[in-house]
Amino acid sequence: MKKHERHKLLKQLLVENTVYRQEDLVNLMAQRGIEVTQATISRDIKQLQLIKVPLNDGSYRYTLPSEKEVDTTMKLKKTLQDAFVDADIHNEMCVLKVQPGNGPTVSSLIEQVDYPEIFACISDDDTVMIFNRSTQGAVKIQDKLETMASEN
Incomplete structure (x- = not known):
């Protein structure tokens, strides 16, 4: 799977699921038949500029950054x-x-x-x-x- 396809899927997974850890993303990808390492997910998180936001229960989840108009x-x-x-x-x-x-x-x-x-x-x-x-x-x-x- 090419990087841009993986990034698109990661964005979709974040919208559809509550993701607390990088391991959660690895597992969600595996459920779709896509094997990735935690290191790959870590790089993807950096490139996609994902952020962790607090939840009401005190835990944190990954989310997409707010859309910004940067060319x-x-x-x-x-x-x-x-x-x-x-x-x-x-x-x-x-x-x-x-x-x-x-x-x-x-x-x-x-x-x-x-x-x-x-x-x-x-x-x-x-x-x-x-x-x-x-x-x-x-x-x-x-x-x-x-x-x-x-x-x-």
């Missing part, structure tokens, strides 16, 4: 315009150099946009390593991000 692509574009230094590719990898302190933000925004060409991103303070599904995907992402950085 992640525009946020990525603005961040790249402010922080982009350079980009290069090698095979399926694209490396972005950004101003110090911007690596984690750029990496997170790229993952939130959920480009189909991208398999994963990792970052440090001033570098983002983007692992693409193909060399052509790496070229496409490099072009896309460089264009965003240079647009006014």
Whole structure:
């Protein structure tokens, strides 16, 4: 199951069920025949920005954040315009150099946009390593991000 499909299902499960723990989500997914690890659910919770809210009995349950009108692509574009230094590719990898302190933000925004060409991103303070599904995907992402950085 692809990440965006899993995220859609997780949102549905949260609407239909009271979920107290990450383990509850693992079990609900298993009931639907989808095997996921607690670590995967933990990453999904972070990416979906799920929050825990208190219940009347003193317990807490997971819920979706309030809908906010944030265009992640525009946020990525603005961040790249402010922080982009350079980009290069090698095979399926694209490396972005950004101003110090911007690596984690750029990496997170790229993952939130959920480009189909991208398999994963990792970052440090001033570098983002983007692992693409193909060399052509790496070229496409490099072009896309460089264009965003240079647009006014």
